[in-house]
Amino acid sequence: MTSSPSPTPPPSTPPSSPPALTRIRVGSAPDSWGVWFPDDPRQTPWERFLDEVADAGYEWIELGPYGYLPTDPGRLTDETAKRGLRVSAGTVFTGLHHGPGVWEQTWEHVSRIAELTRAMGAAHLVVIPSFWRDDKTGEVLEDRTLTASGWRELTTQTERLGREVRERYGLRIVVHPHADTHIDTPENVARFLDATDPELVSLCLDTGHYAYCGGDSVRAVETFGERIGYLHLKQVDPRILAEVVAGQVPFGPAVARGVMCEPPSGVPALEPVLAAAQALGVDLFAIVEQDMYPCPPDQPLPIARRTRSYLRSCGAR
Numbered sequence: 001m002t003s004s005p006s007p008t009p010p011p012s013t014p015p016s017s018p019p020a021l022t023r024i025r026v027g028s029a030p031d032s033w034g035v036w037f038p039d040d041p042r043q044t045p046w047e048r049f050l051d052e053v054a055d056a057g058y059e060w061i062e063l064g065p066y067g068y069l070p071t072d073p074g075r076l077t078d079e080t081a082k083r084g085l086r087v088s089a090g091t092v093f094t095g096l097h098h099g100p101g102v103w104e105q106t107w108e109h110v111s112r113i114a115e116l117t118r119a120m121g122a123a124h125l126v127v128i129p130s131f132w133r134d135d136k137t138g139e140v141l142e143d144r145t146l147t148a149s150g151w152r153e154l155t156t157q158t159e160r161l162g163r164e165v166r167e168r169y170g171l172r173i174v175v176h177p178h179a180d181t182h183i184d185t186p187e188n189v190a191r192f193l194d195a196t197d198p199e200l201v202s203l204c205l206d207t208g209h210y211a212y213c214g215g216d217s218v219r220a221v222e223t224f225g226e227r228i229g230y231l232h233l234k235q236v237d238p239r240i241l242a243e244v245v246a247g248q249v250p251f252g253p254a255v256a257r258g259v260m261c262e263p264p265s266g267v268p269a270l271e272p273v274l275a276a277a278q279a280l281g282v283d284l285f286a287i288v289e290q291d292m293y294p295c296p297p298d299q300p301l302p303i304a305r306r307t308r309s310y311l312r313s314c315g316a317r
Contacts, residue, residue, distance in 0.1 A: 018271065018315035021278045026233075026316045027060025027088050028053050028288040030068055032304060034295035038067030042294040046070070047079075054083040056304035062126070062287055063090045066113045073119035080120075088124065088285045089174070089230065090117035095130035096157035097150045097182060103157065110161065114169040124230055124285070125171045126204050127161065129154075129181040135252035146182045154182065155195040162200030174204035174230040177213070180251040184213040186220070193227050203227045206289070207268055208234025208260055212241060217268050221276040231277060231286040233311070235266030252293075260291040262303050263310050271314040278315075286316065 033044040033052065044052075046069050053061055061080070063069055070076045080086065090113040094106050114125055132144045146154065162173045175192070177183045183192050189210075193203065205228050207217040221228060236259055244254040263270055277284055288307055292300065 018275070018313075019278075020317050021274055021315040023278050023281065023283050024231075024274055024286050024316055025060055025088070025283065026058065026286050026288070026308075026311055027062070028056065028058045028304060028307075029062040030064030031062075031289040031291060031293075032307075033300040034292045035064050035068055036293040038065045040294075043068075044297055044300065048297075050079060050083050050085065052301045052304065054085055056301060057308040058288075058304070059084060059086060060088045060285065060287065061085055062088055063113070063117065063120070065091070066109075066116070071112075071116055073116060076116070076120060087117070087120035087122045088287060089122050089126050090114065090124075091126040091128065093128050093130065094158075094161070096161065097129070097146055097154035099153040099157065103160075106161070107164070110165065111168075114165055114171055117171060118169045123170075123172060124204075125165055125169075125173050126230065127158070127173050127175045128178055129175070129183050131178075131180045131251070132182060133180055133250055135180060135250055138250040138253065144182070150182070151191070151195065155192065159197050159200045162197075166200070172202060172229060173200075174202045176204040176206055176209070176232070177215075178206070178209050178251075179212045179254075184209075186210075186213075186215040189215070189220070189224075193224060198227055201227075202229030204230040204232060206232035206234055207270065207273055208232070208236050208266075208289070208291075211236050211268050212259070217273045218276050221273065221280065225280045228277070228280070228284070231273075231284055232289045233263070233270055233273075233286050234289050234291070235261055235263050235268065235270070237261040237266050255291045255293060262290060263307055270311070274311075274314050274316060 033049045035043045092110045092113050132142050133140045165171045165173050177189050210217050240259045
């Protein structure tokens with residue numbers, strides 16, 4: 001009796017790749033190179049930042065703190081173009097809950113950055129609310145809970161900012177919920193969005209800050225999808241986060257402890273966030289920001305390369 005031949009094993013199936021995120025444009029920012037201030041000797045020099053962000057495989061950058069990169073549009077255009085880089089947004093810092101009395105000072109700050117942002121061909125202005133406690137010393141600057149009148153001023157003045165920036169510069173403001181500010185938790189983000197005009201005010205969802213403040217970024221994309229105009233990609237280390245929350249550690253010292261960590265070692269998982277954003281059916285920037293101030297000068301580039309590779313594995317080609 002002859003034995004029948006062994007069946008031919010089926011060909012091995014290569015691991016499937018996630019669908020390409022055709023609506024997501026990935027970039028990075030000076031923040032991922034340890035840059036928080038226009039000028040600080042502990043920070044990466046701007047020429048090195050531009051060289052390294054291009055080397056890591058990114059094509060889009062943010063301006064970072066005004067004055068860190070050259071503020072002359074001609075020079076900055078030359079410096080970015082020769083490295084194959086383009087600008088996605090500028091960033092402004094505001095304390096609009098203080099009401100009309102801070103408008104002139106705020107507008108002086110905003111207008112300079114908006115002018116440079118427009119000159120660089122970008123369409124977005126990221127708006128970060130002021131901190132209720134100092135991010136270096138931990139000094140409490142004001143009550144962490146806004147009064148009803150404070151909320152009214154915050155929302156009405158932000159709408160005013162959105163209208164002025166759109167009419168004068170053709171830019172869209174995207175407000176960035178941030179740890180140690182009054183727009184932080186899911187409840188406060190929802191309250192802010194409910195009280196502002198979608199035509200004037202969009203959201204910059206920062207996945208790390210939202211997780212830091214107890215939020216679920218996938219749920220936020222699904223819930224606030226029509227308001228999301230921009231993404232920051234970031235992860236938190238849950239162990240360190242638990243420590244800083246329990247110890248009421250201010251944001252700056254928390255960053256120095258490493259609360260913001262390299263993907264994919266932290267939370268939230270970025271692949272489902274990007275998939276949910278892709279499902280919105282609109283073009284979105286997704287800018288990597290791993291807070292690392294201060295950091296050794298040779299630390300950012302290897303992390304940036306690995307992060308870019310990880311994002312490709314998520315479908316962000």
